[in-house]
Amino acid sequence: MYKVFVNDKPLFLTNEIVKETDFQLFLLDSVDIDKIIIKYFQNKIQKAFLYHPNEKEILKKIKEKIPVQKAGGGLVYNAKGEILFILRNGKWDLPKGGIEKNEEIEQTAIREVEEETGVTGLEITKKLQKTYHVFKRNGKYKLKITHWFEMKTDFDGTAVGQIEEGIEEVAWLNKLQVKAAMENSYENIKLLIEDSAIL
Incomplete structure (x- = not known):
């Protein structure tokens, strides 16, 4: 199912x-x-x-x-075990974005995390489940299939949200903060967090 x-x-x-x-x-x-x-x-x-x-x-x-758009995203841990989140449209989300021509989905996931958050030094540690959601673009409905990857980084600089993507904030959240963020997130992100047994 x-x-x-x-x-x-x-x-x-x-x-x-x-x-x-x-x-x-x-x-x-x-x-x-x-x-x-x-x-x-x-x-x-x-x-x-x-x-x-x-x-x-x-x-x-x-x-x-329904036309499909393939995307890649990251569930990123830093050295302290905190998880990288973005705040977009007033909701907590994970960095992700659409695949580009001739790109492997792993490359997409890393590139999108870097572009949306400014976080670098990313290494994929494992493949997570895919999530599915329908969105509307230019009057047409599309099915977005997002391939998620668990990543780690030793990055300790300042994370900066990609303004043109409407990212209002980038934050490293600990378990307690992740739990609070899930009160104001999307169902597919909640599913991913539950499946990753973070909380």
Whole structure:
């Protein structure tokens, strides 16, 4: 099962039909994906399932219906064990961004962290899960698939937010501060933090 966030609400891609009552179920093959996404953005849907019997085909099917943007990002630790966060649009987020032509996704993740925060000396320590969310750009909906990497750095300079990306603040947060930041973050970031067993 995949969890895609639309307007910070879950859209599950599944090959199982579960007996619940608080959601809507749609068949992936016949659904008009744009109509569902619009309903999410209008707050008419809080949670839905898109069903397809073959789990291996689910992601391929959704990619046929909605353009995909690939992105890379970092969950970065410094020498003190603090995690690098950015504040953008009034919410705590992790640095990430879109892949460029002829770039490996690991290069994307490192480049985006450096560009968005000014932090250098990054080393990837492991690959984390991917997150999925739908966003709107130039009147079109797109599915952003972000490949996340755990990184470490000995950087001890001043981190500076990329102004043209709307980054208001860059901060190294300890566990307690991360917990507080999660009260004002995105669902896919919360998922990543939970999965990384940080808290």
